[in-house]
Structures are given as C-alpha cells and as structure tokens.
Amino acid sequence: MKNHAYRPLYVVIAVIVAILIARAIMVPKDFGIQKQGYMYGWHRLGNEQDWKDFKVKHRGREYCKDCHPDNYELNANSPHAIIQCEDCHGPAIDHPDNPPKLEINKARELCLRCHAKLPYKQSGRAWITGINNDEHNPGMECVTCHNPHSPVLN
Amino acid sequence: MMEVHGEVWTAKELFVYPNEFIVWSIQIVMYPFMTGLVAGAFVLSSLYHVFGRDELKRIATFSLVFSFALLPVAMMPLQLHLQQPQRGIEVFFTPHFTSAIAAFGIVFTTYAFIVASEIWFVNRQFFISEAIRLRDASSISDRIRGLIYRALTLGSYDVSEGALHIDHKAAKILAGVGIPVAAFLHGYAGFIFGSVKANALWMTPLMPVIFIMSAIVSGIALCMLTYIIVLEISLIRSQWFHRKARPGVARREPLEPKEIREHQMETVHLTKKYLVGFMVAAISLELLDLIFRGYTAVKSWDILRTVIYERDFYDIFILQYGIGNLLPFVMLLLPRLTLRRTVVSLCLVLFGVLMMRWNVVIGGQSFSLTFAGFMHYHLPIIPHSLSTLKEGLVGALIVMITPYVLFWMLNLILPVLPEHKK
C-alpha cells in the first residue's frame, strides 16, 4: 500500500542523479575549496596559472636600450627621463618580431596630457612646465620645434 | 562597433564611474515578478489543500496547475539576462552558497519537485482513468494522449480506497511543505537585493519580507484574474452552445452561463479578502522602509532623496503607490463590487507589483556609486541587436506571454477549468 506514494520521489532521485553525473563530467577536476576557504577560495585552481601565463606586453625601457642607444641616451639626460618609452610608443611586446614597428605619435594631444597648463594647484600638474593650448602655436604639432627625447629648447 | 553591456540603454548624468552601467535591466525586473507569481499562485492553492477552505477548491485546482506553468517561465528572464546562458547550469554543479543566487538551484528545483509531485497526487486518479480509457484508442492523437497518460501514472494503477486516501494525504503534506518553500523561493529573491551592501537603495533587512508579501499579492491577483478570464471564455462558449443546441452531438454539456457568472463573483468575494490583507502588509513594510531612511538620513540619503522624491517621484508615488496600490485597494473595498471593477482592480494590482520590482531594480541603479551622479534607464523598444532583443520590451513580452502558452498546453492533459458538468 505504501508503494505508489514513493514514485514521485524516485523521479526526483533520478533527476538528481542525472545532475550529479553531468557534474562529474563537466566540472574540472581541480575545482574546489582552495587556500582561501569556501567563501573566498571556491574556484578552479588551474585558473591562477592561466592568469600568470597571460602575455606580458610592456617590456620597460631597458628592453629598448640596446637597439636604440641614441634616443635612449638623449632621453635619459633630459627631463623626459621619467617617461617610459612605451608610454608614447606603445608596448614593445615582441618587437622587432611582432610588431615590426611601433607607433610614432606626433599628435599635439599626446604632449598636452602633461603640458596643457591647468589651474589645479593641488595636483602634480601645477609644477610641470606647461602651455596655454589656445595661445601657444595652436593646432601645430609640438614636435615641429621640440624633440620629444630632448624637449628643452636652448 | 563593440558594445559595452548596458551602455546602449544607460544615460549617464554628472559624476558616474566609467565602468558603471545599468547591468540589471528589464529581465531582472521580470524575474522576481515571475517568481512572485509562482509563489503566490501556489500559496493560493495551498489555502485549499492545507487549510481546507472548500469554497476555494476550483480556483485552487486551477492555480496549482498555473503555478506549474509559471515555473519554467521563472527561469526565462535569467536565461535571457545571463551573458553566458549556456553556463547557467553551473549553479547546480558548483554552487557557491555564500551567494544568494546559488540558493536558486536548490530552492527552485525543490519547489518544482513539490509542485509537480502535488499535481501528480491530485490528478493521479484522472491519469489512470484516462490511460485505461485510451488504451485501445484508434486515432493518432488519442494514442499519443494515451501514451502520455500511461507515462504519467508512473506505473501505478491502484485506485483503491486506501490508495486514494494516500493521494489526499500526500497532496496535503506537499501543499503544506510547499508554503514555506514558496516563501523561501521568493524571500531569497528579496535577499539577493537586500544583502547588497554596495547598493544604498537595496540594502535593508526588510527587503526579503517586502518581496514575499508583494509576491503573494501578485500571485493571488493573477490567479483571480486569469481564472475570471478563463471562466469568461467558457461562458462565451457556453452561450454559443446554448444558442445552437444540438442534443446528442456534444459529448459533454457545458455549464449554464448564469452558473458561470455566479461562480465568478463567488470566487472574487472569497479571494478578495486575502488579496487586500496581503496588500496592506506589503505597503506597510515599504512605507516603513521609506520612513526609516528619511529619519536616519545616513550618507546615501541625499542622493536617495533626490531619486525617490524628485527623479522617480512619478514612478514610485503615482504609478506604484497611487495607481498600483491605493486605487485598486479603494476599488475593491467600495460596496457593490462588480466583476468589471474587479478585473480592472486586479490589473492595477499586478501593475503595481511590477512597478515595485521596477522601482527596486531600476531605481537602485538610478544613482551612481559616487552619490554624485545619476543613470537613466530607457527600455529598448525596437530591438536592433541580440542584447536589445533579449533585454528589451520584446524579451519582456515573451516572458509574459509564455505562461499562458504553457498553461494552454498543460490544460490539454490536465483539464482544470470547470467548463463541464461533472
């Protein structure tokens, strides 16, 4: 007499078993509670290495030194020594293999990032030599007169 | 052009963080609305099964099946919202229970099992009789129906006195157990919002309770409304039948139009009390939350005040509280309630509940985390990309219409409409 009442339960159990089987197949084996515990460390462990393997793009100025000694030296002895080569030229990645050429951006806007004088005395901008964009040769490329690797005019 | 998710329907004003957009849009409004209907419909049916309110028997039978038709639809807004919908199943595989959303997998499935089991126990006798009747059927459609009913018997053909008694007992237990599960299903949806400390509007312990109360309101209202409409259709068909009476041709005689009318009003008077009761509870909690916020006036109050009392004043006070709450409340309580006035009130109640979800979800994203900027949501009407289709008006309409399609399909197997004299 108890028989038929359990049948829906059997259906439920069958569905749960199906989910568990699918889970055993589809969840990566290294998924679990890692070092940080369940709240902050519930993840696939392999992903940590995935991110560590992400490609590094910016190499830093020392990477440029050997092939571009002239500009490197010029820059190093100028107030622009604080600027990374890749800031203006873009990331080296695997240059010269890939990309074979890096960008040479001569646009005025690139220089204005630091040198547009702004009335913000509490910011670092206040102590940078700057220009009024509307008055100082408006529209002209800065590199017409200033060498970016040695920008100070004598 | 590459699309940043949310950018196309978000208009930023003043100081908003660069990465901030309205990412929980219309489908996240629809989701608690749909689960609320599910929970409410189930509670209504349980009022009969558990508390033995016999006068509710017919609407209870109907609302149980309707609750089941709503269930898969409750999943739809989530699937339409997820940026990786095919990975939605991961909630069952690797649930992170510190997240309220992870509870979804367990609660939803449990609830589905309970509703399905209860429907089985309530209709088992019918399945068996139909399975036997169609055993030697001739037409293809009857053979398919026979097959479906045979499968639905789950192999049991026992219709003895004892077995039927077990059915009633089991249905009663499941209806009883289902009430807290239905409450939990919707309570946790409220917890999803209420526990987000980063959102100044959502963060309140009252949120789960507010959601449950308004869910029950919407469930009762929708069941009443659908039931009335469905009876209206059978009334029209009955009038057609009685005009063109051909004795001996029809297999079953429909109810008299007069009987249907009486039944409609009777249902209204019975369920109206519960509806109004829960409406009072829901609005009380919302007003309490609002009063508290204004009184305590914490850091976020300045921007919230601007959002609630200025920018969204119309959406909150006119649409939700006024047209969606106060107006139907008065309409339902005025004497000499007519069927037409009831139908209008019920539509307004449902609108009010939808506006509540809107004002919580969209309202919570109307101001920036900076507390110094705003975001305006404009619902995509004409879809011009997959995302504006899924998370636009078209997607919302698909979600709203599907329960009726499913219910129609379920009704083919499980007739729950008292069209015919038994």
Add this chain to the structure above:
Amino acid sequence: MIDRRDFLKYGLAAIIGTGLAVTETGKVIASAGKSDSVRWTFLVDTTKCVGCGMCVRACKLENEIPYDVSVSRTWVERYIVKTDGTFIADSPMAARDGFIDNVVRNDPDKPNGIIVPENEIAKAFFVPKLCNQCDKPPCVQVCPVGATYQTPDGVVLVDRTWCIGCGYCIMACPYGVRFFHPIYHVAEKCNWCYHRISKGMKTACVQACPFGAREIGNIKDPNDPVTKVIMTERVNVLKSEYGTNPMAYYRGLDSVVR
C-alpha cells in the same frame, strides 16, 4: 498509508545524500590559510598625479581591453572643488586620453561643458582608481558559481571559462571597478597585472606612471617601500564603511573623493 516517519526518513536521507554529493566536489585541495610571504598592496599618491592618463592607456594595451570603449580596468578622476563648497568631478573615457583642458563634460544639459574659472577653484586634483583587491571582497562572496576568487597572495581574479555573466559581482562592488568585458562577455576587472607581478615586474600602470603616483608592494615585507609609507605616513582607503578591507592605500585622499 504513508507512514509519516518513513516519509521524513527517506526525505531526510535524500537531502543529506544530495548535500554530501554537493560537498564532495568541494574537497580541500590545499591546506587552509593564505600565503605566508606575500600579500600584494597598492599605494596611490594623489599629490603626484598630473592626470596624464598614461596609466589608463598602458593598462588597456597591456590587458587587452578594447581601446575605443569607455570601460577600463583603471581610471583617473578629476575633482574640482569650488570656492562655494560644491564640487564637480569627471573621468572622460576613463581618462584614457588624459585631461588636456579645463572643461568638465559630464552634464548632458550643458553640451559645451562646464568651465570653472580659476578664481572659483578652491582646490582641484586627480585621483587614480583601480581594484582594491579587498581582503574581504564582497564581489567574491556573491559569485554564485565560484568564477571569481581570491588568490593566496590577495589578488581577486575572474575565471573567464567559468563566469556565467550574471552581473552580481558588478552590483556588489562598492567601488564600481567591475564591468562586463565587451568581447568575452564575462565579468572583468583590474587584477594588479597578476601576470606581471607574479614574475617580479611592476603592474603596467605603475611602470607607465612617470611621476610615481602609483606603486605596488608587499605588505608582508617590512622593508618594502610601500609598506614603509603605509606604516609610517598618514594614509587612507576608500569607503572603509563597507567593511571590505581594501588593500589600495591613498596618500593625500581628500574628503570629497568618492
């Protein structure tokens, strides 16, 4: 007649069985506890920031965030506090192109922008922002499937192969650092260039900044210059009231900063 006891017994067994099955995958793979030697920490010096936006540019190029979209893993905010006590703030395209004029364009009612004349500026400065890699990250807490997590050395990462794109982590972050990646359609955020710092390099933004406004260090190393600043100078963190214990410290953090 169903025996109530049997019904409950079998029901309970089913629930426990399911529970065990659910936790079975959750085997502890390594012993609990964080890394003993490294806990990454960031230091932002707002007094040095000039608003050039080189950090944002470098970040986008290093981390393959599409250049033309308005989202970025890191950004710079400009604050202009006026003499009447009010302030305006903006971060145009996340300051990808720096700030090259004194025009704030964040009000759609003012399409030509707002120019605060110099004599009405009480104070104005720039504030770089990025993920704080919180010690108690609310974004990790709310992830329903374990796609975002904290590494033993404190960085919060997102598993792009597992994220379902629900957006809960984006809603849960009080700092607004998370967004949906426009190509991968999963959650995305700054991860302190985990691929670089794990190799002993600096983050792209730290390396790109000519003025030393950004620095990364290890709070567990008492000789680390970042640690020394944090331990000996007056520093602050963003939105400490949320209890997230952010690990990005700020020098010169003004009260107006959001």
